[in-house]
Amino acid sequence: MTLSRSAAIRVVAPKVSNEPVGKAHGDSSTIAEISAGLLAPQASVSPKYFYDSLGSKLFEAITELPEYYPTRTEASIFAQHAADMATHTGPGMTLLDLGAGNCAKAASLFPLLQPAHYVPIDISRDFLNGAVERLRDRFPQIEMTPLALDLSGPFALPPEVGAERRQFFYPGSSIGNFTPHEAIRFLRHVRENTGSDGGLLIGVDLVKDHAVLNAAYDDPIGVTGAFNLNMLRHLNHLAGANFDVTLWCHVAFFNAEESRIEMHVEALAAHTVRWSGGEREFSRGERIHTENSYKYTIEGFKALLSEAGFRVDGVWTDAAQWFAVMHARVATE
Structure with missing residues (x-):
């Protein structure tokens, strides 16, 4: 359930979490990353930790x-312009679906894009494998190679992907989860893995009325709040933490100065959270920053792609220009 900030003022809760510290199931680097974020002056957690099995379903x-x-x-946009997009990508390519989730977006475009090889990439291995098994029955003519990779840092593709005609697909607004500097770095990693005969088809959320943005990330029935708070349960599993979800609420708002939606979880009462190798006392009203979602202008995102080494050769938007899909190729000197 999503609790408003005014509701948080009325909540009376214990000073410490009564939840026991559990066994950590994450590897040492994962636990170290989570610990560093929780101990930072402004506590934060990477949005990649939204996506355990339940988190993936909540996002759906x-x-x-x-x-x-x-x-x-x-x-x-895809329904209206996918045929035009297909002229930019060409048939028979290897389609690499970044943050594939349930693979539904890519699958809806298979008849027009006509990939020979589909490589969905996501951090949630079990969820991804289940989605691919269902797709194989529907599209037996397409080779499929699911990959469980963390895309928040440098990544390398295995030999079975093939080096020719790689077409990266990054729909939705996931690029907005990175700061502009991080987005350039991420897109440079993509460019390094693309090859001279490949490209990138990417979705970009555009700047619009702030009320529209705020409602999209703080819905009245609380699904986004449940998605945000479920991350705490995932941290309990990965880091052996003892987050009590009832002591936290969901907060989301548009930060106009930074041109981004921010999501946080906010403590409803002072209490101490412990995890494998660390602990922190959170005061009432203190927040953990869980996600940014940057919003761009078309020209601003074109400039970002250019800095990452891409050249935009196609842009498609809806009539209200709330969202854009762009196709880009590796820029040559």
């Missing part, structure tokens, strides 16, 4: 909400 539910415009707006 978010995309069905009337307030969450990105999915349906992007879908309308």
Whole structure:
């Protein structure tokens, strides 16, 4: 359930979490990353930790909400312009789907894009493998190689992917989870893995009315809040933490100065959280920053792609220009 900030003022809760510290199931580097974020002056956690099995399902539910415009707006762009996009990508390519989730977006484009090889990439291995098994029955003519990779840092593709005609696909607004500097670094990693005969088809959320943005990330029935708070349960599993989800609430708002939506979880009462190798006392009202979602202008994102080494050769938007899909190729000297 999503609790408003005014509701947080009325909550009376114990000073310490009564939840026991559990066994950590993450590897040492994962636990170290989580610990460093929780101990920072402004506590934060990478949004990649949203996506355990339940988190992936909750995000699917978010995309069905009337307030969450990105999915349906992007879908309308694909419905209207996918044939034109296919002229830029060409048939028979290797389609690398970054942050593939349930693979539904890519699968809806298979008849027009006609990939020979589909490589969905996601951090949630079990969820991804289940999605690919269902797709293999529907599209037996397409070779499929699911990859469980963390895309928040440098990544390398295994030999079975093949080096020719790599077409990266990064729909949705996930590029907005990176700061502009991080986005350039990420896109440079993509460029390094693309090859001279490949490209990138990417979705970009555009700047729009702030009320529309705020509603999309703080829906009235609380699905986004559940998605945000579920991250705490995932941290309990990975780092052996003892987060009590009832002591936290969801907070989301548009930061106009930074041109980004921010999501946080906020402590409803002072209490101490412990995890493998660390602990922190959170005061009432203190927040853990869980996600940014940057919003761009078309020209601003073109400039970002250029700095990352890409050249934009196609842009498609909806009538209201709430969202854009761009195709880019590796820039040559």
